[in-house]
Amino acid sequence: MSWDWNAVVDFLPHFRDGLLVTLQILALGSVVSFVLGLVWALLVRTPTRWVSWPVGVVTEFIRNTPLLVQLFFLFYVLPEWGLTFSALTTGVFAIGLHYSTYTMQVYRAGIEAVPVGQWEAATALNLPVGRTWAVVILPQAVRRVVPALGNYVISMLKDTPILMVITVPEMLGEARLYAQETFRFTEPLTVIGVAFILISYLASLLLRTLERRLVR
Amino acid sequence: MTPGLWELVLRGVWVTLQLLFLGALVATVVSFAVGVARTHRRWIVRFVAGLYTEVFRGTSALIMIFWVYFVLPLAFGWQLVPLWAGVLALGLTYGAYGAEIVRGALNSVDPAQREGGIALSFTPWQRMRLILLPQAVPEMIPPFANLVVELLKGTALVSVIGMGDLAFSGSLVRLALQESVEIYTYLLVIYFVIAFLLTRAMRALERRLKAGLGRAPAKAAVAPVRVPEGAGAGGGA
Secondary structure (H helix, E strand, C coil): CCCCHHHHHHHHHHHHHHHHHHHHHHHHHHHHHHHHHHHHHHHHCCCCHHHHHHHHHHHHHHHCCCHHHHHHHHHHHHHHCCCCCCHHHHHHHHHHHHHHHHHHHHHHHHHHCCCHHHHHHHHHCCCCHHHHHHHHHHHHHHHHHHHHHHHHHHHHHHHHHHHHHHCCCCHHHHHHHHHHHHCCCHHHHHHHHHHHHHHHHHHHHHHHHHHHHHCC | CCHHHHHHHHHHHHHHHHHHHHHHHHHHHHHHHHHHHCCCCCHHHHHHHHHHHHHHHHCCHHHHHHHHHHHHHHHHCCCCCHHHHHHHHHHHHHHHHHHHHHHHHHHCCCHHHHHHHHHCCCCHHHHHHHHHHHHHHHHHHHHHHHHHHHHHHHHHHHHHHCCCCHHHHHHHHHHHHCCCHHHHHHHHHHHHHHHHHHHHHHHHHHHHHHHHHCCCCCCCCCCCCCCCCCCCCCCCC
C-alpha cells in the first residue's frame, strides 16, 4: 500500500463540501427528531387508547427496522404517490423520523421523573392542562434530558453516511465519488473515518461539559 | 410477487441471519475481551482497551464496512469475501458498544464481592470467572438485547457493498417489478419480526439467568436506548 499525501490534499475540497452537507443533515435531522419525539411522547400519554396504542405500535415498528430500508421506502415510494422531494429533504426527514422514536423514550423518562408534587401543585393552582405542560412539566423534564438527547445527536452523526445510498452528497458520498474518479480508496476513506472519530469525540466532550452545567 | 422473487427474498433472509449470528458472535467475544480489559490492574491495558472503544464507537458502522472492504485489501494484500468483511466490520463496531455494557455491569457488582474474593485468596482470573462474571452477566442481558436489535439493523448496511442480504434482495425485486411499495413493506415487516423474536428470546434468557441467581427480572420496561456515549446520566440513557 502507498499513502499519498497529494491525494489527501486533492480530496480536501470534496471533504469540505461533504462535511457541510453532513452538518446540515445533522442540524436539521436533530430538530425534526426533537420535535417529533416530543409529539410522540405526548401522544402516547393521552388517556384514550385509540391514540396512544397506534402511536406506540408505529414508533416501535420504526425503531426496530433498519434506517437503510426506511430511506429506500421513502425515497422510492413517496414519488409513486405523487410526492416528490429532493434526496436531502427525504434523507433529513427519514433520519429525523427514525431518531424521533428514540428521543420519544428520552422525553418519556424525563416527564416521568418530574415529581408528583409538581402535578399536584399545578392542580391546586387550578392551572389549565396546556399551561401545566408548557410552564411546569416540560421545562423541568426537558432540562433533565438534554444530555441524553445529545447522545442521540452523536448517534445520528454516525448514521448520516447511510444517506449516501439515496445520492445525498455527504462525506462518505463525496469520498466514494472521489474514489471512483481517481481509483484511490485509502486516503478519502481514512480521512473521513478520522474526521468522524474526531467530531464525535469533541461532541462528547462538549456534552459532558453541558451535562455538568445543566444537571446539578 | 412471483415465487421466484420470493425465493430471492428468502435467500436474502438467510444471508441476513448468517450475518446477524456471526456478527453477534464476534461482537460478544470483543465485548467481553475489551470490557474485562478495561477493569484490568495495569493502566496500559485499560488505556489500550479504552482507545479501542473510543475509536470504534466514534466512527460510523458504514464507514467501517467500506474501510474493511476497500482499504484492508490494499493494505494487506488479501481480499475478504463480502460476508467476512461485513461480519468483521459489524462485530468490531458493535463489540465496542458491547464492551461498555460489560464494563458497566462489572463495575456495578457490589465491591464487597471482589473483596471477599481477595480475602479468600482467589487469583484475579478466578475472581473474574467465579465471582464477578456470574453476577454481572444477567445484568448485561437487557442492554445486550437492545444492542442485538441495533446489530440486526446494522446488517442492512452490507447491502451497500453489494452483498446479497435482505435489503439487497429488496432492491433487486424493486428493479424487477418496477414498483416499490409492496416489496419494501414486506422487507420492513420481515425485519420487524426478526427483531421481535430476538427481543423475546433475550427476555427468556434474562429470566433464566436471573432465576439462577435467585433474582426476578426487572419489571419496568427497559428503554431501548442506544448505548450511551459515556455522557448519559440523563433519564433515558
